[in-house]
Amino acid sequence: xxxxxxxxxxHRPGFVSSYGGYRAPQGMLSWALHxxxxxxxxxxxxLHIVDIFLVGYGPGPFNNLLFLYRNxxxxxxxxVLVGAVYYHAANGVRIILIDFWPAAYKIERQLxxxxxxxxxxGFAATAAVMIADMF
Amino acid sequence: MTAPHTRVGRPRPTGNNFELYSWYFFRISGLLLIFxxxxxxxxxxxxxxxxQIDFNFVAHRWGSPFWRSFDWLLLILALLHGFNGARxxxxxxxxxxxxxxxxxxxxxxxxxxxxxxxxxxxxxxxxASFSNATASAGR
Numbered sequence: 366x367x368x369x370x371x372x373x374x375x376h377r378p379g380f381v382s383s384y385g386g387y388r389a390p391q392g393m394l395s396w397a398l399h400x401x402x403x404x405x406x407x408x409x410x411x412l413h414i415v416d417i418f419l420v421g422y423g424p425g426p427f428n429n430l431l432f433l434y435r436n437x438x439x440x441x442x443x444x445v446l447v448g449a450v451y452y453h454a455a456n457g458v459r460i461i462l463i464d465f466w467p468a469a470y471k472i473e474r475q476l477x478x479x480x481x482x483x484x485x486x487g488f489a490a491t492a493a494v495m496i497a498d499m500f
Numbered sequence: 501m502t503a504p505h506t507r508v509g510r511p512r513p514t515g516n517n518f519e520l521y522s523w524y525f526f527r528i529s530g531l532l533l534i535f536x537x538x539x540x541x542x543x544x545x546x547x548x549x550x551x552q553i554d555f556n557f558v559a560h561r562w563g564s565p566f567w568r569s570f571d572w573l574l575l576i577l578a579l580l581h582g583f584n585g586a587r588x589x590x591x592x593x594x595x596x597x598x599x600x601x602x603x604x605x606x607x608x609x610x611x612x613x614x615x616x617x618x619x620x621x622x623x624x625x626x627x628a629s630f631s632n633a634t635a636s637a638g639r
Contacts, residue, residue: 400589407582414575414614417558418621423630424555434550443550447541454534461527463509491546498549 391477399456402449409446437499444495448488455484522584529581536574559627568622575618583611 389397416434420427433439459480463469469476513519544553561567590603 400585403582403585404589407586410578410582411610411614414618414621418617420555420558421621421625427555427558431550431554434553440550443545447545450537450541454530454538457530457534460509461531464512464527491541494546495549498551 391474395456395459395477398452399460402453405449406446406453440495440499444492447491447495451488451491452484455480455487522587526581526584529577533574533577533581536570536577540571540574555627555630558625562622562625563627572619572622575622576615579611579614579618583607 416427416430419430434443456477459476462476463473510523513523544550548557562571587604587607590600590607594600594603
């Protein structure tokens with residue numbers, strides 16, 4: 366019950382089709398997404414520091430750079446950025462709860478589903494406003 | 501059925517004060533960043549959006565010491581938290597001693613450089629020194 370995924374995939378003799386394929390365990394998925402979203406947000410932060418540094422050179426250099434962020438591809442990237450921050454925040458609270466509340470390991474899976482529900486509701490609401498702003 | 505794990509996640513480090521402080525800092529700064537970063541995102545991407553943000557927007561916003569302080573705290577905590585994550589990623593993936601030392605040097609150098617760049621941007625910004633622009637902006 367602790368480690369679901371590949372180990373628990375049902376292998377009934379004679380029923381090859383009953384193997385549903387490899388499913389990443391929920392803990393591995395949450396860990397990988399946490400790291401990818403964190404490093405992605407860090408990469409954007411560094412770009413963002415460079416752009417805001419240009420504000421010290423006056424309206425010309427700064428406003429000239431902003432075509433970048435107004436590009437449609439970047440505006441989709443902006444939504445992905447918000448998703449990465451929200452995921453990292455929701456999953457981060459789950460990690461902190463598990464670290465400081467010893468009994469939390471018993472409901473570890475449920476905590477992940479709660480964190481994902483918070484993430485999806487918050488992200489859907491924010492993304493809806495951002496997409497509406499584009500038109 | 502195997503015995504249940506009595507803990508999950510990354511254990512609290514022992515025997516090394518730097519790693520212990522880093523472990524606590526990662527979590528405490530994370531909680532603060534949820535408030536700071538989500539507030540920043542909502543103001544910049546929901547209440548306003550990138551088609552409204554330009555030099556005059558920044559000049560107006562940084563006219564307030566509160567927002568300059570808010571942004572500086574966000575800058576410092578996000579950089580320390582982010583580069584701490586990058587440092588742990590390096591320790592996970594780079595096994596070769598030489599490359600690991602090189603990667604750690606890059607991380608610490610970049611951390612210092614970006615703290616300096618961001619701090620200069622926030623602290624020294626003075627829109628009055630571009631008087632032509634601010635006069636035409638009328639804000």
